[in-house]
Amino acid sequence: MSGPIQSIERAAAVLHFLGAVPEPVALGDLARALGLPKPTTHGIVRTLLGVGFVVQDPESGHYAIGGGLTRLGETLDPHLLRSRAANWADGLAARTGLEVQLGILSGSAVELLHHVFRPDDSPQRLRVGELQPLHATALGLALLAFSPAAVRPRDLVMTAYTPATVTRALDLTRAVQQTARRGWSLADGTYRPGVAALAAPIRHHVGVGVGALAVVGLRERVLTPAGEPLPGLLEQLVAAGSAISDRLEERL
Amino acid sequence: MTRPATPDRPVRPGARTHVAAIDQGTTSTRCLIFDRRGRMVAVAQHEHQQHFPRPGWAEHDAAEIWVNTLRVLPEALLQAGLQPSDLAAVGIANQRETTVVWDRATGHPVAPAITWQDTRTSEMVEELNRGPSADLFREVCGLTPAGYFAAPRLRWLLDHVPDLPRRARLGEVAFGTVESWLIWNLTGGPDGGVHVTDVTNASRTMLMDIRTLDWDQRLLDALDIPREILPEIRPNAQVYGTCRVGLPGVPIGGAFGDQQAALFGQTCFAAGEAKCTYGTGAFLLMNTGERIVTSDHGLISTVAYALDDQPPRYAIEGSIAVAGALVQWFRDSLEMIRSAPEIETLARRVEDNGGCYIVPAFAGLFAPRWQPDARGVVVGLTSFVTRSHLARAVLEATAWQTAEVVEAMAADTGIAFTGLKVDGGMTANHLLMQQVADVLALPVERPLMAESVSLGAAYAAGLAVDYWPDLEVLRDNWHQAARWEPAMSAALRRRERAGWDRAVERTLGWVVDGDPVTPARRGS
Numbered sequence: 001m002s003g004p005i006q007s008i009e010r011a012a013a014v015l016h017f018l019g020a021v022p023e024p025v026a027l028g029d030l031a032r033a034l035g036l037p038k039p040t041t042h043g044i045v046r047t048l049l050g051v052g053f054v055v056q057d058p059e060s061g062h063y064a065i066g067g068g069l070t071r072l073g074e075t076l077d078p079h080l081l082r083s084r085a086a087n088w089a090d091g092l093a094a095r096t097g098l099e100v101q102l103g104i105l106s107g108s109a110v111e112l113l114h115h116v117f118r119p120d121d122s123p124q125r126l127r128v129g130e131l132q133p134l135h136a137t138a139l140g141l142a143l144l145a146f147s148p149a150a151v152r153p154r155d156l157v158m159t160a161y162t163p164a165t166v167t168r169a170l171d172l173t174r175a176v177q178q179t180a181r182r183g184w185s186l187a188d189g190t191y192r193p194g195v196a197a198l199a200a201p202i203r204h205h206v207g208v209g210v211g212a213l214a215v216v217g218l219r220e221r222v223l224t225p226a227g228e229p230l231p232g233l234l235e236q237l238v239a240a241g242s243a244i245s246d247r248l249e250e251r252l
Numbered sequence: 253m254t255r256p257a258t259p260d261r262p263v264r265p266g267a268r269t270h271v272a273a274i275d276q277g278t279t280s281t282r283c284l285i286f287d288r289r290g291r292m293v294a295v296a297q298h299e300h301q302q303h304f305p306r307p308g309w310a311e312h313d314a315a316e317i318w319v320n321t322l323r324v325l326p327e328a329l330l331q332a333g334l335q336p337s338d339l340a341a342v343g344i345a346n347q348r349e350t351t352v353v354w355d356r357a358t359g360h361p362v363a364p365a366i367t368w369q370d371t372r373t374s375e376m377v378e379e380l381n382r383g384p385s386a387d388l389f390r391e392v393c394g395l396t397p398a399g400y401f402a403a404p405r406l407r408w409l410l411d412h413v414p415d416l417p418r419r420a421r422l423g424e425v426a427f428g429t430v431e432s433w434l435i436w437n438l439t440g441g442p443d444g445g446v447h448v449t450d451v452t453n454a455s456r457t458m459l460m461d462i463r464t465l466d467w468d469q470r471l472l473d474a475l476d477i478p479r480e481i482l483p484e485i486r487p488n489a490q491v492y493g494t495c496r497v498g499l500p501g502v503p504i505g506g507a508f509g510d511q512q513a514a515l516f517g518q519t520c521f522a523a524g525e526a527k528c529t530y531g532t533g534a535f536l537l538m539n540t541g542e543r544i545v546t547s548d549h550g551l552i553s554t555v556a557y558a559l560d561d562q563p564p565r566y567a568i569e570g571s572i573a574v575a576g577a578l579v580q581w582f583r584d585s586l587e588m589i590r591s592a593p594e595i596e597t598l599a600r601r602v603e604d605n606g607g608c609y610i611v612p613a614f615a616g617l618f619a620p621r622w623q624p625d626a627r628g629v630v631v632g633l634t635s636f637v638t639r640s641h642l643a644r645a646v647l648e649a650t651a652w653q654t655a656e657v658v659e660a661m662a663a664d665t666g667i668a669f670t671g672l673k674v675d676g677g678m679t680a681n682h683l684l685m686q687q688v689a690d691v692l693a694l695p696v697e698r699p700l701m702a703e704s705v706s707l708g709a710a711y712a713a714g715l716a717v718d719y720w721p722d723l724e725v726l727r728d729n730w731h732q733a734a735r736w737e738p739a740m741s742a743a744l745r746r747r748e749r750a751g752w753d754r755a756v757e758r759t760l761g762w763v764v765d766g767d768p769v770t771p772a773r774r775g776s
Contacts, residue, residue, distance in 0.1 A: 080594060082593065090733060
């Protein structure tokens with residue numbers, strides 16, 4: 001086992017010092033207080049500035065503790081996510097003619113946070129609040145691949161919903177890895193027979209997945225006979241997912 | 253500024269493939285671009301400053317709004333990858349009753365715009381209501397005089413801006429609500445700008461005969477308003493002129509007050525169809541066809557829309573002053589939540605309101621009760637009640653107020669509701685929408701395109717230039733995106749309703765003369 005990492009210790013010292021002083025501090029004073037060379041201190045505060053843990057007063061050039069630290073322990077409010085996503089989810093449904101679902105992790109399941117009906121005016125039921133299995137849905141694969149989950153594939157109860165449902169941990173791990181690699185997930189009749197779905201992550205801050213967006217429909221409306229996404233569909237989905245991600249970065 | 257998920261590329265330049273809408277609202281000016289199926293392809297937005305120079309005053313700088321309009325138009329085009337020549341038409345929806353007077357020669361506003369939230373004319377209106385002309389107003393324009401409408405604000409400007417009455421009679425200055433101001437500027441301003449308004453905005457001035465759709469000389473005389481200052485009243489879907497700036501060469505095909513625009517955007521074209529838009533306040537409008545309904549419950553009769561060569565369609569309107577504003581109060585004044593959507597997270601931690609009710613009679617009770625001396629209450633507090641229960645009570649207040657307006661409207665029109673179409677930002681709150689369905693005992697449905705205000709303006713403009721052939725085609729663009737079914741038992745609904753009614757009783761008669769704690773007195 002290796003010893004403590006010096007640069008992290010020093011960064012922590014900088015943060016402790018900035019958190020303890022009432023006023024922003026000049027670089028020279030900071031270096032003196034910590035007994036570090038000025039270039040080293042500069043490197044540390046610039047790095048902390050880049051990740052939002054330190055801010056710099058534009059006039060004096062002095063440094064202070066940044067808002068990124070206080071937000072560290074906060075999770076994104078799910079209803080704020082829904083509110084930011086609503087227009088894009090509508091747009092995705094309008095363009096693709098498919099049902100749109102937005103899911104978040106809830107224990108070892110997907111919870112549907114938002115649902116837009118397939119825009120064909122057929123009778124449909126609002127599925128918000130419904131729990132779906134992680135291993136059998138496109139939303140689940142995207143959440144497993146991109147969200148910091150406490151659940152691991154081998155811990156899941158892998159019920160077979162259809163003959164196509166993945167029921168072995170190894171196969172699920174492969175599917176999750178494939179999803180992480182290509183940036184989207186696919187479920188071909190694995191939850192309901194004849195129904196396919198594509199899902200893409202919604203990311204926050206340094207790319208952490210906070211939810212997933214899916215288009216869901218009859219297999220022939222989603223996939224080619226060979227099982228590939230229909231042309232254009234994936235682009236629409238991924239673009240909507242990243243547009244929602246962009247909106248999460250905007251101020252409240 | 254946000255970008256669209258996938259901008260639709262035009263087939264070829266100048267193909268007139270899209271329609272634009274300018275949504276000039278209370279807090280911001282936006283431009284949205286729609287395709288033929290009513291799908292939004294771009295939106296750009298800039299906020300403008302709110303000025304509160306004295307208690308009860310609320311002003312905007314009309315010049316700032318015009319500058320913001322000129323900013324959002326190219327931004328929306330850029331997002332969509334379009335040129336002005338790709339637009340078949342542009343339509344305008346605007347905050348209603350906000351009053352602008354400007355110099356026709358210089359194009360400068362002569363004073364700050366007095367917004368619909370401004371209450372400086374309430375004393376003048378009280379006097380008017382005591383005088384002999386109150387009945388005439390009710391009879392001709394269909395409105396009981398109130399500080400809420402535009403004409404008293406125009407009268408205030410005539411009284412307070414030096415030399416304005418003389419200049420008005422000479423035709424040197426122009427009056428308009430915000431759509432008039434924007435159309436005049438877009439069509440050239442001092443250099444040949446077109447000075448018009450639409451029937452829905454004109455119906456909110458208190459100066460238009462609701463039957464003939466023309467200015468009424470008796471009403472003008474009652475407020476001593478020179479006719480020379482007024483715009484020409486036009487139907488909602490008609491080419492008023494062509495943009496010379498902003499969107500050069502694009503015809504301006506329509507204008508609408510925002511709530512009527514939402515009614516049109518929700519394709520409520522048949523008598524009995526209604527929508528409720530949930531924003532800062534909430535506005536329920538029902539199309540009453542060619543019939544003008546006189547309300548026994550303090551609802552307002554207004555023009556729904558007028559199309560060329562067709563009789564006008566009317567609507568009955570019930571407004572809820574405090575809807576989203578109560579959530580904002582919960583966030584900003586009580587600091588219970590950091591963002592408005594988080595109220596749902598908080599409220600879902602508990603099963604019910606724990607016996608707590610909040611009645612947001614911040615400025616008295618509005619339709620259908622009309623009690624100006626009522627003030628808000630939080631009642632039913634016990635040591636059991638947590639902020640989660642308060643959050644639930646905040647949302648339930650909007651649901652119960654909706655129920656009261658729906659009941660009043662059904663009684664006035666004799667038309668029973670079979671469901672409620674909703675739109676606006678608060679429809680993203682599923683708990684609230686479920687509560688509305690529960691207390692109404694009716695299904696609540698949301699359309700796929702929640703931007704009904706802008707869509708209504710775009711529809712009017714597109715109809716005017718035959719981009720869309722008729723209303724039926726527009727109906728086909730409406731798709732259900734969500735539907736909430738009532739799930740509350742009748743017994744529970746009765747019990748909760750009784751609780752709400754008892755809470756409302758406790759708001760009454762709070763303001764008494766000389767009371768030092770009323771907000772207006774404390775503020776002055």
